[in-house]
Amino acid sequence: MNDIFKAVRISDHVWWVGAIDWNIRDFHGYMTKRGSTYNAYLILADKVTLMDTVRAPFRNEMIARIASVIDPGDIQYIVSNHSEMDHSGCLPEIIDAVRPEKIYTSVMGAKTLREIFHRDLPLIPLKDGESLSLGNMTLTFLETRMLHWPDSMFSYLAEEQVLFSQDAFGMHLASSQRFDGGMDPAVLRYEAATYFANILTPYAALITKLLARVAAAELQFKIIAPDHGPVWRKDIQGILTRYAEWAAQKPTRKAVVVYGTMWHSTEKMALAITEGLTAGGIEVKLMSMDTCHRSDVAYEILDAGALIAGSSTLNNNMLPGMADVLTYLKGLKPKNLLGAAFGSYGWSGEAPRQIQEVLSEMKVELVGDPIQTRHCPDQAVLDRCRDLGRLIAEKLHEPSLILPME
Ligand code: FEO
Numbered sequence: 280m281n282d283i284f285k286a287v288r289i290s291d292h293v294w295w296v297g298a299i300d301w302n303i304r305d306f307h308g309y310m311t312k313r314g315s316t317y318n319a320y321l322i323l324a325d326k327v328t329l330m331d332t333v334r335a336p337f338r339n340e341m342i343a344r345i346a347s348v349i350d351p352g353d354i355q356y357i358v359s360n361h362s363e364m365d366h367s368g369c370l371p372e373i374i375d376a377v378r379p380e381k382i383y384t385s386v387m388g389a390k391t392l393r394e395i396f397h398r399d400l401p402l403i404p405l406k407d408g409e410s411l412s413l414g415n416m417t418l419t420f421l422e423t424r425m426l427h428w429p430d431s432m433f434s435y436l437a438e439e440q441v442l443f444s445q446d447a448f449g450m451h452l453a454s455s456q457r458f459d460g461g462m463d464p465a466v467l468r469y470e471a472a473t474y475f476a477n478i479l480t481p482y483a484a485l486i487t488k489l490l491a492r493v494a495a496a497e498l499q500f501k502i503i504a505p506d507h508g509p510v511w512r513k514d515i516q517g518i519l520t521r522y523a524e525w526a527a528q529k530p531t532r533k534a535v536v537v538y539g540t541m542w543h544s545t546e547k548m549a550l551a552i553t554e555g556l557t558a559g560g561i562e563v564k565l566m567s568m569d570t571c572h573r574s575d576v577a578y579e580i581l582d583a584g585a586l587i588a589g590s591s592t593l594n595n596n597m598l599p600g601m602a603d604v605l606t607y608l609k610g611l612k613p614k615n616l617l618g619a620a621f622g623s624y625g626w627s628g629e630a631p632r633q634i635q636e637v638l639s640e641m642k643v644e645l646v647g648d649p650i651q652t653r654h655c656p657d658q659a660v661l662d663r664c665r666d667l668g669r670l671i672a673e674k675l676h677e678p679s680l681i682l683p684m685e
Pocket of ligand 1: 361363364365366427428446506507
């Protein structure tokens, strides 16, 4: 069975030896509609080196891929670029099976791996900028703290111009293709953006700095090898450019109207706001939390200029779907958004104020007070909603704003 899994060569001495998870659909609340991969890489240098490992249940798949090119016992070094368990889950078992000479990680990686496994692993911490000789090749390490864990680092193999970037530039996308050049560019752009929106948005400012550091170091790379999704070989400049754009979080002439409704009253208000925005020349994504997933909302927010949120009041609270998506969005810390709250209620009516409070905590620039109505909105309320949409549209028409993503 295990000899069905083969390694894939990505450069002269580097092989992909990861695993494909066709079935995963949830990554801590992020819906992974197309599955994922856990990428590990084997460097056939004088010192044979394994770069990261895979999620624990996929250990045998990784070992089989390694065994398709070398005896796994020949691995001399292991490097852990990122200690999150989708890349370290089987590390102790691999260490036991392979008995490598040395295991390298960042300073924070050594601490984190010990806290995860509670074993005296023989880890050697590396400093930012430190180089490691593999005999005929050299790895250089670049700390990337909080991208997206404190331990995260990149490794750069100069001789083959390969940048091992752990989660950065990755995406959750299971495929039989290993390289970006063999895939649909629209799918790549969508999944890379979804990954950025759901995982990296809180660290956008750090990404801007990191991209500047990488540019200043004048690293030449022909290959970016992330820990999820395809290896970038064809459109490296494209993914770097998109990361710079997403990290800048420049608002565009696009609004996201997200809502939860009990008897369609809040929905009618959402539609009226949408009509006002549309009449004002703004692209709108209208998203009911009965039918949309929180990670799709995060994707749409990535290039939006406004977040307008509404909910009916249920038992003195906003609807559970709205509490869910707002908690998720608040954690992602999107920047540069206008916003407003709205909703209908029967007697107590707390939800719009609660939403307004969350938007304030998110540092959303609020446009007016919440619009609320008892039971069903009348024409006057719908006119106010439409006017709110028009007002936000006017604010989104400042010359500094750019066009939405295609
Ligand atoms: Fe793919 Fe942060 O682990």
